[in-house]
Amino acid sequence: MNGTTYLIAVIGVMTAATFFTRVLPFALLRNMADHPLLLFLGRYTPPAIMTILVLYSLRGIDLTAAPFGAPELTASLITVTLHLWLRNTLLSIFSGTAFYMFVVQTGVFI
Amino acid sequence: MFGYVPLGMAFGILFQDLGYPWYFATLMGLFVFAGAAQFMAIGLLTAQAGLLEVAVSTLALNSRHIFFGLSVLGRYRARGLKKAYLIFGLTDETYSLITSTEPRGQQDEQDYYLTITALNQSYWLVGCTLGAVAGSQADLNTAGMDFAMTALFLVLLIEQWTKIRELFPFAIAMFSGMLGIVLFREQMLLIAIATAIVVLILQWRMSGTRA
Numbered sequence: 473m474n475g476t477t478y479l480i481a482v483i484g485v486m487t488a489a490t491f492f493t494r495v496l497p498f499a500l501l502r503n504m505a506d507h508p509l510l511l512f513l514g515r516y517t518p519p520a521i522m523t524i525l526v527l528y529s530l531r532g533i534d535l536t537a538a539p540f541g542a543p544e545l546t547a548s549l550i551t552v553t554l555h556l557w558l559r560n561t562l563l564s565i566f567s568g569t570a571f572y573m574f575v576v577q578t579g580v581f582i
Numbered sequence: 583m584f585g586y587v588p589l590g591m592a593f594g595i596l597f598q599d600l601g602y603p604w605y606f607a608t609l610m611g612l613f614v615f616a617g618a619a620q621f622m623a624i625g626l627l628t629a630q631a632g633l634l635e636v637a638v639s640t641l642a643l644n645s646r647h648i649f650f651g652l653s654v655l656g657r658y659r660a661r662g663l664k665k666a667y668l669i670f671g672l673t674d675e676t677y678s679l680i681t682s683t684e685p686r687g688q689q690d691e692q693d694y695y696l697t698i699t700a701l702n703q704s705y706w707l708v709g710c711t712l713g714a715v716a717g718s719q720a721d722l723n724t725a726g727m728d729f730a731m732t733a734l735f736l737v738l739l740i741e742q743w744t745k746i747r748e749l750f751p752f753a754i755a756m757f758s759g760m761l762g763i764v765l766f767r768e769q770m771l772l773i774a775i776a777t778a779i780v781v782l783i784l785q786w787r788m789s790g791t792r793a
Contacts, residue, residue, distance in 0.1 A: 482627060485637050486614045486640045490615070495669050501655065513786075520755035521645075521649070530732060531768070555736070564736075573723075576726035
């Protein structure tokens with residue numbers, strides 16, 4: 473498979489998989505929307521998934537060797553603090569990312 | 583929802599670093615339309631991952647959309663193509679806007695949902711395209727830009743916290759996530775999500791018998 477064919481295949485697979493996860497509840501659970509367990513999961517799964525996604529995106533940190541995840545943890549702290557303070561999604565994401573890029577590219581923590 | 587433009591740009595810039603033509607970034611925004619999954623795809627494409635791994639990772643990462651769908655089953659009453667597009671465009675951003683805002687005045691709520699979804703995708707397409715084109719023109723140092731994804735998840739986590747304000751779903755997910763990292767690290771997503779959902783169901787059964 474050459475590069476372009478591979479990319480098109482990946483896009484095709486991702487399109488199908490993404491739509492599948494979005495259409496599944498509408499296709500299967502139409503008549504069960506009021507089931508208490510589904511209401512419970514509908515409320516408490518999103519916060520659980522977001523927590524896991526944060527851990528997932530930080531999984532590469534090595535806490536046992538320098539810089540002990542300091543760039544990631546500081547950038548996260550900046551994002552969280554700004555967001556709790558100003559609730560401006562764009563500003564929170566931009567500031568944390570800009571700080572992290574600065575640290576990684578200049579190597580001040582490493 | 584303007585947040586989609588800079589986030590899309592970050593994706594576009596990272597994407598063209600892989601050496602593909604810019605318009606494939608636009609195509610991904612058009613067909614896949616999933617922010618987190620598209621960022622994940624950059625890693626998968628870099629590693630030349632197999633299609634099965636692409637499918638499983640996308641399903642696992644986007645499995646949260648199943649629960650978004652569940653909680654808007656009652657809201658989405660449009661029919662036919664309109665409904666298909668609403669379902670197709672049910673991203674994190676669309677979901678959070680739809681569940682936290684109301685249509686103004688006399689506007690039909692189904693049309694309101696369609697407008698939000700279509701605007702979100704337009705901003706995302708503009709971002710993906712701008713990023714990929716700009717990235718291929720200028721010689722940017724993109725190291726560390728992938729933190730935009732972590733920051734996005736952190737922001738969404740805080741939004742969930744301000745909405746729910748109960749500790750247990752977060753605590754359960756912390757436990758499941760750490761378990762996944764200790765056991766599998768790179769492939770932690772699937773096991774962590776599965777564990778969290780099983781524990782949540784157990785929690786529901788236990789509180790059910792108490793009531």
